[in-house]
Amino acid sequence: MSLSIGLVGLPNVGKSTLFNALTRQNVLVADYPFATIEPNLGIVPLPDGRVHRLAAVFEADKTVPATVSFTDIAGLVEGASRGEGLGNKFLENIRRTGVIAQVVGAFRPDTDVKADIGIISTELVLADWQVLDGQFQKLRKPAKGDKQLAEQLVCLEAALGELDDGRLLSHSPRREEYSEQLARFNLLTLKPTVYIFNLAEKDIGNSELKAELAEAAPGGDCLFVSAKLELEISQLSTEERAGFLREYGFKRSGIEQLAAAGFDILGLQTFLTAGPKEAKAWVIPKNCPAPRAAGAIHGDMERGFIAADVVTFEDLMESGSWSAARAGGLCRTEGKQYLMKDGDVVEFKFNV
Structure with missing residues (x-):
């Protein structure tokens, strides 16, 4: 399992600049629509100092952090759901991502950010409406003699009504029902959304402006970055980057903010394994059960799960080794019902 985030937005709002900063790649950045045609994919190590500290303690040969994948999807335009600007192709690329990060250009004083957000939201709504209406028309006749299909039809009709009203299904009171009943359609409006406001460098500390921009976002987390600054930060060494962040009063870089928001929205967490070969x-x-967590490593470990030796990252760092943690009574043996916690360091016992 990994975190997948799709960067969407109107042309020329700074998506590709931000993508370059997040992934430290060098894709085309141009001031005209559709500088990005095919989606650019970047897989980036998730910032997490714990795995590196574990590697140092265990003198591991290899350090493997978790990853987050970013997709820079070509700028959407009004009419994308009707195919404008190759819109249908771009909308399908969005469907493959777990979280939509809508980049909103807020670096020009004359930008109507609410209107820009509305254009993207409308295209997502219209695209989903077309998908669901096609299914609704298909089921109308066979549903008359089938109770299960009739229930699906009721759900489809309710969702279509909300889309008719211009509502993102992720903001609906019936969101959980739609997520369960309509999961196979991979709906765009059911995907969690983060709004990334791309500010001018001079506005990065403007709290009043940030509050005003946040009001324009129809729910969802809001992040405030300067794509140009993030690009500068990405090109610095680790030590220089820390100093740069302090200078501008940033607690975290853009990738750290976005990854944290994505993890929170999708309800994700990390656990750790460590030994002389690898810290990962x-x-x-x-709330993942221990056997399922073991399955993230290998299916045989889930099928043959016996128990899990668990110690918190903090306790293991303080102890300095598994043997010291066990001797100090800090290591627990947990069974199949144990729900994993973020930062657990684990050794799984299994037999197949």
């Missing part, structure tokens, strides 16, 4: 971070859902 694994991504799992929150």
Whole structure:
């Protein structure tokens, strides 16, 4: 399991600049629509100092952090759901991502950010409406003699009504029902959304402006970055980057903010494994049972799960080794019902 984030937005709002900063790649950045045609994919190590500290303690040969994948999807335009600007192709690329990060250009004083957000939201709504209406028309006749299909039809009709009203299904009171009943359609409006406001460098500390921009976002987390600054930060060494962040009063870089928001929205967490060969971070859902977490490493470990030796990252760092943690009574043996916690360091026992 990994975190997948799709960067969407109107042309020329700074998506590709931000993508370059997040992934430290060098894709085309141009001031005209559709500088990005095919989606650019970047897989980036998730910032997490714990796995590196574990590697140092265990003198591991290899350090493997969890990853987050970013997709820079070509700028959407009004009419994308009707195919404008190759819109249908771009909308399908969005469907493959777990979280939509809508980049909103807020670096020009004359930008109507609410209107820009509305254009993207409308295209997502219209695209989903077309998908669901096609299914609704298909089921109308066979549903008359089939109770299960009739229930699906009721759900489809309710969702279509909300889309008719211009509502994102992720903001609906019936969101959980739609997520369960309509999961196979991979609906765009059911995907969690983060709004990334791309500010001018001079406005990065403007709290009043940030509050005003946040009001324009129809729910969802809001992040405030300067794509140009993030690009500068990405090109610095680790030590220089820390100093740069302090200078501007940033607690975290853009990738750290976005990854944290994505993890929170999708309900994800990480657990850790460590030994002389490798220290590694694994991504799992929150409240994940221990056997399922073992399955993230290998299916045989889930099928043959016996128990899990668990110690918190902090206790293991303080102890300095598994043997010291066990001697100090800090290591617990947990069974199949144990729900994993973020930062657990684990050794799984299994037999197949």
